Amino acid sequence: MEGSAVKDLPDPTRLRLLVDVAHHGSIAGAARANAITASAVSQQLTTLERECGVPLLERLPRGVALTAAGEVLAERGRALVRLLEAARGDIDGFDDHLVGRVRVGTIASAAQALVLPALSSMAAEHPGLDATVTVAEPHASLAALQEGRIDLALVDVYEHAPMAFPARLTTTTVHSEPLVLIGREPFRRGTTLADLADEPWVMPPAEAACGQAVRYACRQAGFEPQVRWETDDLQLLSRAVAAGQGVTLLPRLAIDVDRPGLHTVEPAGVRLGREIRAVVRAGERDRPLLKAVTEALQSTA
Numbered sequence: 001m002e003g004s005a006v007k008d009l010p011d012p013t014r015l016r017l018l019v020d021v022a023h024h025g026s027i028a029g030a031a032r033a034n035a036i037t038a039s040a041v042s043q044q045l046t047t048l049e050r051e052c053g054v055p056l057l058e059r060l061p062r063g064v065a066l067t068a069a070g071e072v073l074a075e076r077g078r079a080l081v082r083l084l085e086a087a088r089g090d091i092d093g094f095d096d097h098l099v100g101r102v103r104v105g106t107i108a109s110a111a112q113a114l115v116l117p118a119l120s121s122m123a124a125e126h127p128g129l130d131a132t133v134t135v136a137e138p139h140a141s142l143a144a145l146q147e148g149r150i151d152l153a154l155v156d157v158y159e160h161a162p163m164a165f166p167a168r169l170t171t172t173t174v175h176s177e178p179l180v181l182i183g184r185e186p187f188r189r190g191t192t193l194a195d196l197a198d199e200p201w202v203m204p205p206a207e208a209a210c211g212q213a214v215r216y217a218c219r220q221a222g223f224e225p226q227v228r229w230e231t232d233d234l235q236l237l238s239r240a241v242a243a244g245q246g247v248t249l250l251p252r253l254a255i256d257v258d259r260p261g262l263h264t265v266e267p268a269g270v271r272l273g274r275e276i277r278a279v280v281r282a283g284e285r286d287r288p289l290l291k292a293v294t295e296a297l298q299s300t301a
Contacts, residue, residue, distance in 0.1 A: 100227030105141030175301035200246035
Protein backbone atom coordinates (compact mmCIF):
# COMPACT_ATOMS: atom_id res chain seq x y z
CA MET A 1 0.00 0.00 0.00
CA GLU A 2 1.43 3.34 -1.03
CA GLY A 3 2.90 5.34 1.85
CA SER A 4 3.01 2.42 4.33
CA ALA A 5 6.34 1.44 5.92
CA VAL A 6 7.76 -2.00 5.22
CA LYS A 7 9.92 -3.30 8.05
CA ASP A 8 12.90 -5.52 7.41
CA LEU A 9 12.80 -9.14 8.54
CA PRO A 10 15.00 -9.79 11.60
CA ASP A 11 18.50 -10.88 10.65
CA PRO A 12 19.12 -14.48 11.93
CA THR A 13 22.63 -13.68 13.18
CA ARG A 14 21.38 -10.71 15.20
CA LEU A 15 18.45 -12.80 16.40
CA ARG A 16 20.91 -15.39 17.72
CA LEU A 17 22.70 -12.64 19.65
CA LEU A 18 19.40 -11.63 21.26
CA VAL A 19 18.86 -15.27 22.25
CA ASP A 20 22.33 -15.31 23.81
CA VAL A 21 21.66 -12.10 25.74
CA ALA A 22 18.46 -13.66 27.08
CA HIS A 23 20.36 -16.84 28.05
CA HIS A 24 23.30 -15.10 29.73
CA GLY A 25 21.42 -12.12 31.10
CA SER A 26 23.91 -9.62 29.75
CA ILE A 27 25.53 -8.26 26.60
CA ALA A 28 28.95 -9.16 28.01
CA GLY A 29 27.89 -12.80 28.38
CA ALA A 30 26.62 -12.93 24.82
CA ALA A 31 29.88 -11.36 23.64
CA ARG A 32 31.96 -14.03 25.40
CA ALA A 33 29.81 -16.82 23.96
CA ASN A 34 30.38 -15.51 20.43
CA ALA A 35 34.01 -14.43 20.86
CA ILE A 36 33.27 -10.83 19.88
CA THR A 37 33.30 -7.54 21.76
CA ALA A 38 30.41 -6.28 23.86
CA SER A 39 30.39 -3.17 21.70
CA ALA A 40 29.84 -5.29 18.57
CA VAL A 41 26.93 -7.12 20.24
CA SER A 42 25.39 -3.81 21.30
CA GLN A 43 25.68 -2.41 17.77
CA GLN A 44 24.09 -5.52 16.25
CA LEU A 45 21.19 -5.41 18.70
CA THR A 46 20.62 -1.72 18.00
CA THR A 47 20.36 -2.62 14.32
CA LEU A 48 17.97 -5.47 15.19
CA GLU A 49 15.74 -3.02 17.08
CA ARG A 50 15.71 -0.79 14.00
CA GLU A 51 14.79 -3.76 11.81
CA CYS A 52 11.91 -4.69 14.14
CA GLY A 53 10.75 -1.15 14.76
CA VAL A 54 10.31 -1.65 18.53
CA PRO A 55 12.64 -1.54 21.56
CA LEU A 56 13.94 -4.99 22.45
CA LEU A 57 16.26 -4.13 25.33
CA GLU A 58 15.96 -1.87 28.32
CA ARG A 59 19.36 -0.38 29.15
CA LEU A 60 19.86 -0.45 32.93
CA PRO A 61 22.67 1.03 35.06
CA ARG A 62 24.10 -2.48 35.57
CA GLY A 63 23.19 -4.29 32.39
CA VAL A 64 20.16 -4.86 30.21
CA ALA A 65 16.73 -6.46 30.44
CA LEU A 66 14.56 -7.68 27.59
CA THR A 67 11.36 -5.77 26.95
CA ALA A 68 8.12 -7.68 26.41
CA ALA A 69 8.75 -7.51 22.66
CA GLY A 70 12.32 -8.68 23.23
CA GLU A 71 11.13 -11.72 25.20
CA VAL A 72 8.69 -12.69 22.44
CA LEU A 73 11.34 -12.29 19.75
CA ALA A 74 13.92 -14.23 21.78
CA GLU A 75 11.50 -17.15 22.09
CA ARG A 76 10.92 -17.07 18.34
CA GLY A 77 14.69 -16.87 17.93
CA ARG A 78 15.19 -20.07 19.92
CA ALA A 79 12.78 -21.87 17.60
CA LEU A 80 14.63 -20.47 14.57
CA VAL A 81 18.00 -21.63 15.93
CA ARG A 82 16.61 -25.15 16.36
CA LEU A 83 15.20 -25.04 12.82
CA LEU A 84 18.53 -23.91 11.35
CA GLU A 85 20.35 -26.68 13.23
CA ALA A 86 17.91 -29.23 11.81
CA ALA A 87 18.36 -27.80 8.31
CA ARG A 88 22.13 -28.10 8.65
CA GLY A 89 21.74 -31.76 9.56
CA ASP A 90 19.42 -32.37 6.59
CA ILE A 91 21.84 -30.74 4.15
CA ASP A 92 24.82 -32.65 5.55
CA GLY A 93 22.86 -35.85 4.99
CA PHE A 94 23.32 -35.49 1.23
CA ASP A 95 27.11 -35.61 1.58
CA ASP A 96 28.70 -39.04 2.15
CA HIS A 97 32.12 -37.52 2.83
CA LEU A 98 32.99 -36.74 6.43
CA VAL A 99 34.48 -33.30 6.06
CA GLY A 100 34.34 -30.13 8.05
CA ARG A 101 34.87 -28.93 11.58
CA VAL A 102 33.75 -30.72 14.73
CA ARG A 103 34.41 -29.16 18.14
CA VAL A 104 34.39 -31.55 21.09
CA GLY A 105 34.23 -30.77 24.81
CA THR A 106 35.11 -33.70 27.04
CA ILE A 107 35.79 -34.77 30.60
CA ALA A 108 39.46 -35.50 31.26
CA SER A 109 39.11 -39.23 31.92
CA ALA A 110 37.44 -39.77 28.52
CA ALA A 111 39.84 -37.52 26.60
CA GLN A 112 42.77 -39.92 26.66
CA ALA A 113 40.92 -43.23 26.67
CA LEU A 114 38.15 -42.47 24.17
CA VAL A 115 38.43 -39.15 22.34
CA LEU A 116 42.10 -39.29 21.35
CA PRO A 117 42.02 -42.78 19.76
CA ALA A 118 38.59 -42.23 18.18
CA LEU A 119 39.51 -38.94 16.49
CA SER A 120 42.96 -40.25 15.48
CA SER A 121 41.34 -43.22 13.75
CA MET A 122 38.79 -41.00 12.01
CA ALA A 123 41.46 -38.54 10.85
CA ALA A 124 43.37 -41.36 9.15
CA GLU A 125 40.24 -42.36 7.17
CA HIS A 126 38.82 -38.88 6.62
CA PRO A 127 41.56 -36.28 6.02
CA GLY A 128 38.91 -33.59 5.53
CA LEU A 129 37.93 -33.83 9.20
CA ASP A 130 38.96 -30.81 11.28
CA ALA A 131 38.56 -31.70 14.97
CA THR A 132 39.33 -29.57 18.02
CA VAL A 133 39.06 -30.77 21.62
CA THR A 134 38.58 -28.88 24.89
CA VAL A 135 38.84 -30.68 28.23
CA ALA A 136 36.26 -29.29 30.64
CA GLU A 137 33.86 -30.26 33.40
CA PRO A 138 30.39 -31.43 32.25
CA HIS A 139 28.57 -28.21 33.20
CA ALA A 140 31.05 -26.12 31.20
CA SER A 141 30.80 -28.37 28.13
CA LEU A 142 26.99 -28.39 28.24
CA ALA A 143 26.92 -24.60 28.47
CA ALA A 144 29.32 -24.33 25.52
CA LEU A 145 27.16 -26.77 23.56
CA GLN A 146 23.99 -24.76 24.13
CA GLU A 147 25.81 -21.55 23.21
CA GLY A 148 27.07 -23.06 19.95
CA ARG A 149 30.77 -22.94 20.90
CA ILE A 150 31.18 -26.72 20.58
CA ASP A 151 29.32 -29.38 18.59
CA LEU A 152 29.52 -32.42 20.89
CA ALA A 153 30.01 -32.77 24.64
CA LEU A 154 31.23 -35.87 26.44
CA VAL A 155 29.94 -35.88 30.00
CA ASP A 156 29.69 -38.48 32.75
CA VAL A 157 26.60 -39.40 34.76
CA TYR A 158 27.03 -41.27 38.05
CA GLU A 159 24.58 -43.43 39.92
CA HIS A 160 23.19 -41.50 42.90
CA ALA A 161 24.15 -38.20 41.22
CA PRO A 162 21.55 -37.63 38.47
CA MET A 163 22.03 -34.94 35.85
CA ALA A 164 19.25 -33.04 34.09
CA PHE A 165 19.65 -32.34 30.37
CA PRO A 166 17.80 -29.46 28.64
CA ALA A 167 15.11 -30.51 26.17
CA ARG A 168 17.04 -29.13 23.20
CA LEU A 169 19.92 -31.56 23.82
CA THR A 170 19.99 -35.28 23.06
CA THR A 171 22.30 -37.88 24.62
CA THR A 172 23.81 -41.21 23.56
CA THR A 173 25.63 -43.52 25.97
CA VAL A 174 29.04 -44.39 24.55
CA HIS A 175 30.54 -46.18 27.56
CA SER A 176 29.44 -47.68 30.88
CA GLU A 177 31.82 -48.77 33.60
CA PRO A 178 31.90 -49.70 37.28
CA LEU A 179 33.52 -47.75 40.07
CA VAL A 180 36.27 -49.80 41.70
CA LEU A 181 38.04 -49.64 45.03
CA ILE A 182 41.70 -48.63 44.70
CA GLY A 183 44.23 -49.31 47.43
CA ARG A 184 47.95 -49.62 48.01
CA GLU A 185 47.54 -53.12 49.42
CA PRO A 186 45.53 -55.96 47.87
CA PHE A 187 41.92 -56.15 49.02
CA ARG A 188 40.65 -59.40 50.47
CA ARG A 189 37.94 -61.19 48.53
CA GLY A 190 34.48 -59.85 49.34
CA THR A 191 35.61 -56.44 50.65
CA THR A 192 32.65 -54.12 51.24
CA LEU A 193 32.58 -50.36 51.66
CA ALA A 194 31.70 -50.85 55.32
CA ASP A 195 34.96 -52.78 55.78
CA LEU A 196 36.81 -49.55 54.91
CA ALA A 197 34.92 -47.26 57.28
CA ASP A 198 38.01 -46.64 59.43
CA GLU A 199 40.39 -46.09 56.51
CA PRO A 200 41.48 -42.63 55.33
CA TRP A 201 39.97 -41.75 51.94
CA VAL A 202 40.99 -39.65 48.96
CA MET A 203 38.19 -38.51 46.67
CA PRO A 204 36.75 -35.76 44.49
CA PRO A 205 35.06 -32.76 46.18
CA ALA A 206 31.49 -33.09 47.42
CA GLU A 207 30.20 -30.77 44.68
CA ALA A 208 31.62 -33.02 41.92
CA ALA A 209 29.34 -35.78 40.61
CA CYS A 210 31.86 -38.51 41.41
CA GLY A 211 32.36 -37.09 44.90
CA GLN A 212 28.60 -37.01 45.45
CA ALA A 213 28.18 -40.62 44.32
CA VAL A 214 31.02 -41.97 46.47
CA ARG A 215 29.90 -40.11 49.58
CA TYR A 216 26.33 -41.32 49.06
CA ALA A 217 27.53 -44.93 48.77
CA CYS A 218 29.64 -44.63 51.92
CA ARG A 219 26.72 -43.16 53.87
CA GLN A 220 24.46 -45.93 52.64
CA ALA A 221 27.08 -48.33 54.02
CA GLY A 222 26.75 -46.62 57.40
CA PHE A 223 29.73 -44.29 57.67
CA GLU A 224 31.04 -40.85 56.78
CA PRO A 225 34.37 -41.18 54.94
CA GLN A 226 37.44 -39.61 56.55
CA VAL A 227 38.72 -37.58 53.60
CA ARG A 228 42.46 -36.89 53.64
CA TRP A 229 42.91 -35.70 50.05
CA GLU A 230 40.25 -33.94 47.97
CA THR A 231 40.80 -32.98 44.34
CA ASP A 232 39.06 -32.97 40.93
CA ASP A 233 42.21 -34.49 39.40
CA LEU A 234 41.34 -38.20 39.33
CA GLN A 235 44.84 -39.18 38.21
CA LEU A 236 46.24 -37.37 41.24
CA LEU A 237 43.92 -39.38 43.47
CA SER A 238 45.43 -42.58 42.04
CA ARG A 239 48.91 -41.25 42.79
CA ALA A 240 47.84 -40.32 46.32
CA VAL A 241 46.65 -43.89 46.89
CA ALA A 242 49.96 -45.26 45.57
CA ALA A 243 51.74 -42.94 48.03
CA GLY A 244 49.79 -44.45 50.95
CA GLN A 245 47.43 -41.53 51.57
CA GLY A 246 44.28 -43.64 51.66
CA VAL A 247 41.82 -45.63 49.58
CA THR A 248 39.38 -44.40 46.96
CA LEU A 249 36.52 -45.44 44.71
CA LEU A 250 36.84 -44.30 41.09
CA PRO A 251 35.74 -45.23 37.55
CA ARG A 252 38.10 -47.62 35.78
CA LEU A 253 39.00 -45.11 33.06
CA ALA A 254 40.17 -42.66 35.71
CA ILE A 255 42.78 -45.02 37.15
CA ASP A 256 46.46 -44.49 36.44
CA VAL A 257 46.86 -48.12 35.36
CA ASP A 258 50.59 -47.82 34.67
CA ARG A 259 51.38 -46.72 38.21
CA PRO A 260 52.91 -49.56 40.26
CA GLY A 261 51.54 -50.42 43.68
CA LEU A 262 47.84 -50.02 42.91
CA HIS A 263 45.30 -52.76 43.56
CA THR A 264 41.67 -52.66 42.50
CA VAL A 265 38.48 -54.59 43.21
CA GLU A 266 34.78 -53.99 42.80
CA PRO A 267 33.17 -53.56 46.23
CA ALA A 268 31.04 -56.50 47.31
CA GLY A 269 27.35 -56.10 47.97
CA VAL A 270 26.85 -53.00 45.84
CA ARG A 271 27.43 -52.03 42.23
CA LEU A 272 28.29 -48.43 41.54
CA GLY A 273 28.86 -47.14 38.05
CA ARG A 274 28.85 -44.25 35.65
CA GLU A 275 27.89 -43.67 32.05
CA ILE A 276 29.82 -41.51 29.61
CA ARG A 277 27.38 -39.85 27.23
CA ALA A 278 27.84 -37.98 23.97
CA VAL A 279 25.55 -34.94 23.94
CA VAL A 280 24.57 -32.93 20.84
CA ARG A 281 21.95 -30.34 20.05
CA ALA A 282 18.68 -32.11 19.18
CA GLY A 283 18.49 -30.40 15.81
CA GLU A 284 21.86 -31.88 14.82
CA ARG A 285 21.48 -35.43 16.10
CA ASP A 286 21.24 -36.79 12.52
CA ARG A 287 24.17 -34.79 11.20
CA PRO A 288 26.45 -37.44 9.62
CA LEU A 289 29.68 -36.03 11.03
CA LEU A 290 28.40 -36.00 14.62
CA LYS A 291 26.86 -39.46 14.22
CA ALA A 292 30.20 -40.76 12.93
CA VAL A 293 32.10 -39.26 15.89
CA THR A 294 29.61 -40.77 18.34
CA GLU A 295 29.89 -44.19 16.69
CA ALA A 296 33.70 -43.97 16.74
CA LEU A 297 33.59 -43.22 20.47
CA GLN A 298 31.30 -46.21 21.06
CA SER A 299 33.58 -48.45 19.01
CA THR A 300 36.67 -47.27 20.89
CA ALA A 301 34.98 -47.88 24.25
